[in-house]
Amino acid sequence: MKLLDVLKIAAQYLLPKHAVSRLVGYLAAAEAGAVTTWLIKAFIKRFNINMSEAEFEDPAHYKTFNAFFTRKLKEGLRPVVAAPDAVALPVDGCISQLGDIQYGRIIQAKRHDFSARELLGGDDDLSDQFQNGKFATIYLSPRDYHRIHMPLDGELQSMVYIPGDLFSVNPLTAQNVPNLFARNERVACVFKTPYGPMALVLVGATIVASIETVWAGTVTPPAGKLVKRWDFHGNTPITLKKGEEMGLFKLGSTVVCLFPPNMLEFAEHLKPETETRLGQIFAQLNNTSAQ
Helix, strand or coil, rough: CCHHHHHHHHHHHHHHHHHHHHHHHHHHCCCHHHHHHHHHHHHHHHHCCCCCCCCCCCCCHCCHHHHHHCCCCCCCCCCEEEEEEEEEECCCEEEEEECEECCEEEEEEEEEEEEEHHHCCCCCHHHHCCHHHHEEEEECCCCCCCCEECCEEEEEEEEEEECCCCCCCCCCHHCCCCCHHHCCCCEEEEEECCEEEEEEECCCCCCCCEEEECCEEEECCCCCCCCCCCCCCCCCCCCCCCCCEEEEECCEEEEEECCCCCCHHHHHCCCCCCCEEEEEEEEECCCCCCC
């Protein structure tokens, strides 16, 4: 590994990541007029963001940096694969890893893996549903659209907030920080679909100012010190259709998707470093008979 990369990783261990992230969140929520517009324009240029895709193309439209970062796309720009046996990609991003959950372990990068149980907050009953199933980890870069959508129709069963660190989740860090996705702060959302359970785990990162869901609003911050669980059984059902928005990041991060055994097979063209586009084919269901 290059010396500069070593220093970048070492700096993350020393950085007061929560404090920095919350400060950035405060600044990103500020309405600073011309300063905000200047910052947005600089960000667009730095990350080569295609504003022609945005619902509002003019940077001056956005009163805060957060409003720009969580911008919506033009209606119809990301059509959702309609075939009943097709699972849709939930985000614009890049595949980090995908494959089988083996012996309860999920591949993070070469020489690194982590526990599905730990990822889901230490809940055996929850993690057992995905034992020997499938996973996919998708990284959202700063230039990407940062709203997360449903791969399948689903009814919300539970949500778990798991406190943790806030390391960066970029490829360099994923390759060099052990247990990364199971040590960072995260929100696990578990759904019942017509074909089996599905979990979408929204993983925080350095300067991720907020993780939100459409049913609960802001889940973090404030950051907690204890695992928190919400059970939606017996309540008025919260149901979302394939392609509907389910949450967002204010500043970017990663989504880990979990599926049970024998439910689906990922699309053959998907592999690490493959770019993803919301709504395109993610996987094929093995059996479209509702459970």
